Amino acid sequence: MRTSLLFAALLLLTIGAPAPAQVVGDPVDPSRGLGAGRDTLGVAVPAVRPEPARTPSARRMSSSLDPALLLDAAVDRGTYFVGPGDVLAISVLGAANLFYELSVTPEGALVVPTVGVIPILGLTLEETEARVRERFLDYYRNVEVRVTLSQVRTFKIFVVGDVPDPGPRVASSVTRVSELVPDTVALSQRNVVLQRAGGDTLQVDLTRFRHTGDTRFNPTVREGDTILVPGVDETVAVYGRVFFPGVYEFRPGETLSDLLQVANGNFGFPSDAHDEVRVSRFITPDERDFLVFTRDQATGAEGGAFVLQPFDAIYVPAVSNYKLQKTATITGEVVHPGTYPIRPDTTSILDLIEMAGGFTAEASLVSARLRRSHADSVRPATAQLEQVPLEIMTEEERQIYRIRQQADERNVVIDFEKLVGAGEDVHDIRVQHGDSLLVPEQRAGVTVLGAVLLPGIVAFEPGRSIEAYVDLAGGYSERADQEDVVVLKAKLETQLDREDVRALDPGDTIVVPFEEDKDWLAIFNTTSGVVGSILGIILAYIAATR
Template structure:
């Protein structure tokens, strides 16, 4: 449909003589199914030119669009509804600007939005072509702050907070405390609002380098290690030790919360996962104090294709990868990964060595020939 075509006055002519009206804006913005009827065989769709328009600006939920085609008999309340309704930060008064017949002189009207939207006025404010409605924002308005608590608490869900004042322990108390299955070692606090998360220019620089062909080869080993580690991390996590706060009473971990924070209390893990080149990969019951070799043995031991010298342990709490020799004991939820040993292309190596030897022999013969001349 071209831009000059109507979106709100489309007509469908039925073979039985009925005429149906289509209003795509009401359907797309409000989900009004009656404004987008199903077609039947033989229907004729007529899209007339776009009619007169009105404008709405400011604190409405669909603010990216300002111009709407006007249908006969529509009011200010109808236009606000079509624009998704008012935002929370909308002032209760709006201004309507209307041009007189000369197209130059303006009339200004102050609109009481509470009266227009929430009562049933006997004399509704009807719109005229070219009307402009301005709905201004409340100065210095801040959204009602809340955080979300998920997982092993008595009452998970959203909780209102005073942004930058309410603490972690206060919200956990309001959520009824932890269940007996809570795994505090792996509990996390995620700051989801980007405005509160500090940027990492070095990580972004290295990420851009890695996206270019051959970029990884130009990195120093320490830079590559930093890129790899930061890529695995959730950069929005705050460094909070739930065990120290709620078990040992260390108030230094009782951080203040911000709007949109997510508190996640996982269920206790009772297993360690062994993955990769072992005879029986899967979950092994956790035993306090046992090292990786214990769990590998419980998984049936290594296969013939296992790369025993490159076994990795992935910590459940931090997602950090560690070599097996660096880990003395495991924690519930940890993963042991046994990679596959690389296959050597011996035939390819022999062919390459033969080619080099042949070139070397040719060079020696050529050198001797030149020396004897």
């Protein structure tokens, strides 16, 4: 009977074994195939034709493109279940030296030359090796038998439910659920159901896997599995200072400590998170109750016993300015420009200058300026006015616009000449975090720009008028707009109209604008557009209030 079974197995191998058996021993001419021969114990081995070499892309379709068919870690021999399509390498060493690379049949068996058919369906790789070793020891003595996984199998599973394209998917024995379910906010990620062919059901939490890397919440699939993706309904939320704030799907039975672990990704709370954790819970459709935990309570036994309910919200405030290094920057004509630590309540302007080594000989104290970083440089009203042509502004709007354009509201008014001369902070101004002090180089002259014949720097002379400087710059050009001449003061870069200038100082700039022809068509079109927009708003309001 054993002889008949052995002969039948060998015959099956001869006519259609999925992977040829190779006996390590005498060299074989590859062009002739494996001829009939005997192994080291004299057992006959049938002749088999060599299978054409298959490239990895042919053996594993699209493996280079589909991550679901790639390994993410070494195969665990104790948990990997062997199935149809797996390719196993069997090596026998000792009194007999044999090597076989065989595919598991669709029935879940190995057909091994000289040994026969070995059923292995449902066994792990470790259990498969034990069974194959046991069978070989029936025929050979003093041999070591090892079974390794040479190639993982591919198969078909189904993804159904609230997914864009429900239906079959190609997977392998190392594919995880996350590789088959789209990572989309609109789809369920925390209540995915994995139904095994044998009837077992696993609850899959892909969000927890992606935040923590815990593969227990992202198992591998098997033949016959069905992945069910439900729709998103009830939610819980985590706000504030956690690593992954946001709205999460409600997961029945989840506790406060569980969700905080998901929201922090196993990293613990951020260092600037407050020690208080608040939970807001609806006790009626309109009324809420608030519960307060410390961080240790929320992540400990108390939080582990606090089961969340749908639409709970968790709030973790942040500690303001946590370990913030407060600094100010000084640039330009100082000995050591750079950024320096400050104490906003005690560090003065003179302290900052002293830390920078003091002014250089070329420093312009008149033009030096301190600028705050937190002041808004552009007000909403100014931004709106910038969209309106000057020609259609009211007189009040023009005044506001000009005031905003003439000065930078981040500048702090300081007389550095008086400050340095007195040797003490006569202004009693303290440096704030983010302040920047710019000390430009001295300029000996007054710059004349714009519609003049010889624009450039003119030597400064006390008491000299704007007209005198313009004359020294060659005089006005033909297109000069003499009525709108402005002066940019070196101190704080303030812009003044010519009639507002009391005296010119070194470093000041005189700007003579060019006359421009007004584009009345553009003005008309802009005005029509503004009026049309206002009319549209009025009509929409009237229609809505009827």
